[in-house]
Amino acid sequence: MTSLLVASAWAQPDLRQMAGTPLPSSDLPNGAVSVRVVRGAISNNVSDQRVELVGGPQPLAAATDGSGRAQFDDVPRDATLRAVAVVDGERLESQPFQRPLRGGVRLLLAAGLGDVGSASGGATGAAQPGDVALGNDSRFIVELAEGSVEVFGALEIVNVQKVPVQPSAPIVFEVPPDAQSATVLEGSAKQALVEGQRVLVTGPFAPGSTPVQFAYRLPYSNGRLTIEQRVPIPLSQLNVAVRRAGDMRADVRGAAQQRETAFEGRTYLVAGGPGLARGETVRIDLEGLPHHPRWPLYLAIGLAAAILLSATLVLMKPVREDVADTGALEAQRRTLLEALVAVEHQQATGALEMSAYAAKRAALVEALEPIYEQIDRLHRNTPAARGAGAGADLRPKAASPDPVARA
Known part of the structure; x- marks a missing residue:
């Protein structure tokens, strides 16, 4: 932000200079694009205006709110996009831009500015x-x-x-x-x-x-x-x-x-x-740039990979219906839950893409369900459980269906 303040001290843009220019914004969620539409002046917002983002796999559309802004969340990666709006028959189009790695992009589309040229907005006359x-x-x-x-x-x-x-x-x-x-x-x-x-x-x-x-x-x-x-x-x-x-x-x-x-x-x-x-x-x-050593990250990723390998070995062994060893089931449950935590950590640090994260998490959750059912069955067959009633379910009544929460 300081550099932007310095730059603005050197050049004070008018509305023609601002309109259509993509501006990175760290205060927006990652992958979000906010498009503001005005007519004639920066204070004259245009509400209920259809705005489109074109250039991705398919066009995205949203309407502006009372402040003249339309927001698009999680726009496609690696796509060269343009914001487009048609105000009173005038087509407005932004410069092309791509989704930044962090934060989002803000844009201003301004209608009713006319075709008056300026030194900063384009030349007039024969060049x-x-x-x-x-x-x-x-x-x-x-x-x-x-x-x-x-x-x-x-x-x-x-x-x-x-x-x-x-x-x-x-x-x-x-x-x-x-x-x-x-x-x-x-x-x-x-x-x-x-x-x-x-x-x-x-x-x-x-x-x-x-x-x-x-x-x-x-x-x-x-x-x-x-x-x-x-x-x-x-x-x-x-x-x-x-x-x-x-x-x-x-x-x-x-x-x-x-x-x-x-x-x-x-x-x-x-x-x-x-x-x-x-x-x-x-x-x-x-x-002498400030930096942090990378080995803690590499160590964390290595430990997560080891935990996931252990979980993979557990997944390869189906849960037997006749298993009576609660300790073995508890060990499998702990291994799978540790693997879930490792997957969450890898996704949070950017070491695992969203598609791979979703697939691995779904497989681990699916593997945990029969283990919980077997543990519940064994608990119901204990003398204490039989004394409480043959069909008693000793699981916590408010337990979440999500195995992570149930742990």
Whole structure:
């Protein structure tokens, strides 16, 4: 959030800039998409408006509420989606986006804005062939997250001509190969969109500056990480801000000066230097990143696998109707319940996909039922149970049908 605040301090977008731009939101449930529809002004919400998400296996539809919002839960993974609404005959469509790994996506669709162009929303008039560059106010910001860093590009593409220009090819920012959740942020021109591991910005470009803001996440497993971001057009001036924590160190290649500054109670290393030519790379080396050792997770997964193996051996042995050893049945019950706990842990830590989790859990629950029935039968045949009544059921009356709860 701090990086977004910093970016917003550099550029204050109007409604045209905000409309249609996907914005990652950590306050939404994982896989949720919230689409707000307004007419003419940010305060004029459109309620009872049909909104569709297209691009997945099948279109999804929802209606906006009193606040103008329609929410879609658990949207498909790996699908390139667009939000679409038709307001008073005007078709509104968002930029394409994908479901992030964590949290959700917020979108704004705005009707009644007209076709008035601006330097940030698209060029007007006939475009001429020409080149553009990244202006002096372009910055790269590095924020810290759990087990990863978040890289923000808050850039301005500058056309110094007095007429719109059209470069010979789209401007393409290739994010690092291991980057995750690449996204175009609120405040960017509609000309910017994400396609896989690329951020594309198409012309023409109006005179002045066109804002482009994107972000991605880079995971790391130890205390070191190198960030390399190639610039597809000349960068007028190198500006980098890296949030620091503890003994973390950052080195920005080519920086002529660097200093520490405080913002919102956090410490940042701010580095600056001469510009870069087309095709050169912004390189940031980080050391001393906060991280947790991985062996406890690997140990937990290994123990869970061992427990599941034991449960598999139990599942291969059918429960005999003539078994009279309550101790053996109790041992089988404990093994299966431990396996259930292991399955739940694997799913919670992301080591087990939902489909495999559901299948394994169903098999374990099914295997537990005859064991509980046999234990109940043995209890009813004890002298105490016969004294209480031949047909007495000694199981707790309020017991849950779920074996996990009954344990």
